Amino acid sequence: MKDQTQLRDHTFSVLVYNEPGVLAKVSGLITRRGFNIESFSAGDAKEKGMCRLTIIVKGDDRGIEQIQKQIYKIIDTVKVSPIEEEDKIEMEMALMKIKARNGEKMEILQLVSVHKAGVVDTSPDGFVVAMMGERREVDRFIRTFPPNNVLEIARTGVVAMNRWN
Amino acid sequence: MKMKGSRILVECLKREKVEVMFYYTGGSVVSLIDDLHEYGEGIACYQPRHEQAGTHSADAYARSTGKVGVMLVTSGPGATNTVTGIATAHMDSVPLIVITGQVPTSKIGTDAFQEADITGITLPLTKANFIVRSADDLALTIKKAFYIACTGRPGPVLVDIPVDVQHQEVVFHYPEKLDLKSYKPVTSGHPGQIKSAVEAINRSRKPLVIAGGGVAFSGSTSLLNRLLDRWNIPVVTTLMGRGVSPGNNDLFYGGIGMHGSLFGNYAVVNSDLILALGVRFSDRIIGKPGTFAPNAKIIHVDIDPAEIGKNIPVDIPIVAPVKNFLETLEKQEITCDTSEWIKELKQYRAQHPLTYKNNGRVKAQYVIETANRLFPGNTIVATDVGQNQMWVAQYFKFSHPRCFISSSGLGTMGFGLPAAIGAKIGNPDREVLMVSGDGGFQMNIQELTTIKKYNLSVKMIVLDNAYLGMVRQWQELLCQKRYSGTTMTDNPDFVRVADAFDIKARKISEPGEVEDAIRELVESEESMLLHVAIDREENVFPMVPAGKSLAQAITTFEPFTKNNGVIK
Numbered sequence: 001m002k003d004q005t006q007l008r009d010h011t012f013s014v015l016v017y018n019e020p021g022v023l024a025k026v027s028g029l030i031t032r033r034g035f036n037i038e039s040f041s042a043g044d045a046k047e048k049g050m051c052r053l054t055i056i057v058k059g060d061d062r063g064i065e066q067i068q069k070q071i072y073k074i075i076d077t078v079k080v081s082p083i084e085e086e087d088k089i090e091m092e093m094a095l096m097k098i099k100a101r102n103g104e105k106m107e108i109l110q111l112v113s114v115h116k117a118g119v120v121d122t123s124p125d126g127f128v129v130a131m132m133g134e135r136r137e138v139d140r141f142i143r144t145f146p147p148n149n150v151l152e153i154a155r156t157g158v159v160a161m162n163r164w165n
Numbered sequence: 166m167k168m169k170g171s172r173i174l175v176e177c178l179k180r181e182k183v184e185v186m187f188y189y190t191g192g193s194v195v196s197l198i199d200d201l202h203e204y205g206e207g208i209a210c211y212q213p214r215h216e217q218a219g220t221h222s223a224d225a226y227a228r229s230t231g232k233v234g235v236m237l238v239t240s241g242p243g244a245t246n247t248v249t250g251i252a253t254a255h256m257d258s259v260p261l262i263v264i265t266g267q268v269p270t271s272k273i274g275t276d277a278f279q280e281a282d283i284t285g286i287t288l289p290l291t292k293a294n295f296i297v298r299s300a301d302d303l304a305l306t307i308k309k310a311f312y313i314a315c316t317g318r319p320g321p322v323l324v325d326i327p328v329d330v331q332h333q334e335v336v337f338h339y340p341e342k343l344d345l346k347s348y349k350p351v352t353s354g355h356p357g358q359i360k361s362a363v364e365a366i367n368r369s370r371k372p373l374v375i376a377g378g379g380v381a382f383s384g385s386t387s388l389l390n391r392l393l394d395r396w397n398i399p400v401v402t403t404l405m406g407r408g409v410s411p412g413n414n415d416l417f418y419g420g421i422g423m424h425g426s427l428f429g430n431y432a433v434v435n436s437d438l439i440l441a442l443g444v445r446f447s448d449r450i451i452g453k454p455g456t457f458a459p460n461a462k463i464i465h466v467d468i469d470p471a472e473i474g475k476n477i478p479v480d481i482p483i484v485a486p487v488k489n490f491l492e493t494l495e496k497q498e499i500t501c502d503t504s505e506w507i508k509e510l511k512q513y514r515a516q517h518p519l520t521y522k523n524n525g526r527v528k529a530q531y532v533i534e535t536a537n538r539l540f541p542g543n544t545i546v547a548t549d550v551g552q553n554q555m556w557v558a559q560y561f562k563f564s565h566p567r568c569f570i571s572s573s574g575l576g577t578m579g580f581g582l583p584a585a586i587g588a589k590i591g592n593p594d595r596e597v598l599m600v601s602g603d604g605g606f607q608m609n610i611q612e613l614t615t616i617k618k619y620n621l622s623v624k625m626i627v628l629d630n631a632y633l634g635m636v637r638q639w640q641e642l643l644c645q646k647r648y649s650g651t652t653m654t655d656n657p658d659f660v661r662v663a664d665a666f667d668i669k670a671r672k673i674s675e676p677g678e679v680e681d682a683i684r685e686l687v688e689s690e691e692s693m694l695l696h697v698a699i700d701r702e703e704n705v706f707p708m709v710p711a712g713k714s715l716a717q718a719i720t721t722f723e724p725f726t727k728n729n730g731v732i733k
Binding site: 028032070 | 347
């Protein structure tokens with residue numbers, strides 16, 4: 001039997017009808033079955049009246065398979081597609097409000113530039129910066145700044161799809 | 166033609182050919198129930214004395230007839246009272262429609278009087294649920310609800326209808342067809358997998374079929390038995406599959422799992438090929454994970470893909486309706502020789518029969534055996550939960566499916582009495598016997614009124630040990646006989662209780678009275694309650710203690726209780 005204790009992040013894409021309560025149905029189901037949601041994002045899909053969710057859940061392979069089957073049982077669910085690590089394209093965006101005194105401003109702007117992030121708002125007390133990239137890059141970007149300077153973080157959650165095959 | 170939402174609902178129920186439904190009225194369904202009586206010709210309505218009980222009755226009506234059960238209640242407490250009934254039906258895959266009134270759409274979310282978020286509450290307990298925000302959507306939603314409840318793996322569906330939607334007038338149009346892109350139950354199994362299954366069966370020497378609720382509910386019983394007879398393959402059942410193989414059939418090896426027969430569990434442990442049909446491998450069936458059928462390849466056929474591989478690893482998964490699978494299998498060449506295997510099983514069965522020890526007190530097992538002997542062969546038995554349920558499962562020899570009506574998955578105390586009522590309403594020409602314990606009987610005892618009100622001839626046996634017997638049994642094993650919370654010596658006098666409801670009743674406490682009393686129960690034209698004072702500390706055996714394998718079933722506690730209750 002496979003090692004059941006191997007926990008890792010699994011990404012899957014779920015196409016659902018945009019009915020009231022559908023996000024609660026999907027997220028509630030994952031939690032109810034004992035899994036933690038690492039990331040959850042939702043937006044309009046190509047298909048009219050439908051919504052595409054990108055979900056990252058931590059778990060073992062068998063548990064994840066079970067979760068996907070259970071999500072598929074929700075009547076509003078049209079399709080559940082696993083996104084394999086090797087084929088994955090993922091993006092996440094973060095907004096950060098960073099406090100910067102005069103002596104610190106240049107250093108912060110340099111960090112923003114090195115990470116190919118952008119400044120979207122400025123004030124005498126600091127910046128709001130935006131960063132887009134893979135989840136791990138966003139994590140790394142956030143860790144770049146001294147915690148005391150970071151006032152607020154907002155992240156979109158990951159969106160992902162498989163590459164052209 | 167324009168109609169009020171409430172009238173539209175009634176028309177929809179008629180289109181769905183609902184013949185029987187249950188309701189309990191209240192502030193948010195006044196016009197629904199008014200229209201039901203005004204326009205609902207052909208629909209017989211029954212009002213219980215509690216919404217939970219009515220939901221169980223609708224559930225049992227569905228289980229016993231194969232039709233869909235319908236329960237209509239008001240908002241808030243009416244709706245929340247159905248929750249246990251919905252969860253019960255959900256666990257056992259019963260097609261059930263629950264319609265709830267709701268506060269007006271303008272008041273939703275304001276904590277209005279008798280408002281409860283019932284679609285939120287029942288989200289994890291229903292196959293699907295809907296809130297109807299405009300009467301324009303009502304007919305389509307009801308159509309969807311019935312379709313979803315009855316197809317694929319059946320289950321409960323709840324429809325929440327706000328008061329203003331009930332009053333809103335729109336043009337009634339009932340959709341003839343439904344196209345649900347996101348809901349397509351499978352209709353046939355993968356041919357390659359079926360081929361593998363046939364090869365595996367033919368390679369096996371000790372095949373065993375485990376039949377579950379999926380066989381009973383899909384109407385595959387006679388086909389299955391024909392095939393088993395032809396191929397000489399033994400069969401065991403889960404609780405939900407009880408009756409699929411007639412109790413006196415030589416190929417039937419009883420129940421399996423925690424309180425399965427020794428020979429049933431022996432068959433599982435020693436089999437080299439399990440063909441599991443419409444079962445979900447619940448924890449009560451598999452015992453200690455990893456030890457279930459250690460020598461067997463497992464073929465799992467189920468209509469619900471999520472059940473396959475959920476609780477145990479499966480060698481050959483087949484997602485298909487059981488009936489379709491069996492119809493395909495019928496055309497295959499099955500050639501395995503099971504004569505040695507059958508000989509082995511027969512010998513084991515002869516040496517390890519289901520048994521109990523007499524000691525001069527009334528044994529519950531004897532009561533059930535006697536009822537089995539004296540009641541007609543097509544009697545429907547509705548049980549409560551606990552020892553009474555297990556004794557019926559062990560000692561009542563069912564010869565048809567849909568005869569053993571029991572809360573198997575959720576284990577809902579209080580199910581027995583309302584379930585017997587629902588079964589009797591659905592099967593007025595058959596005997597319906599309730600078997601309950603003293604604990605569960607008191608959880609919906611108010612339904613004696615319903616029996617009287619509709620003049621239903623329900624026969625009732627209350628096995629009274631003045632304990633919550635199943636939990637007491639565990640306490641005997643695990644808590645050195647400290648019976649906290651399970652002692653019920655303060656029970657009322659059930660004969661006088663029945664008398665107050667104007668229901669005939671008799672109490673017995675001697676083994677010599679059992680036969681005569683049950684004869685009286687069978688022969689009674691009207692409903693009757695038989696109160697039996699049974700041996701108080703009788704246990705259900707065999708028993709597979711929690712965390713043990715099916716091979717480790719015990720038939721006495723003596724070695725363990727002497728050992729301070731520690732199982733070694």
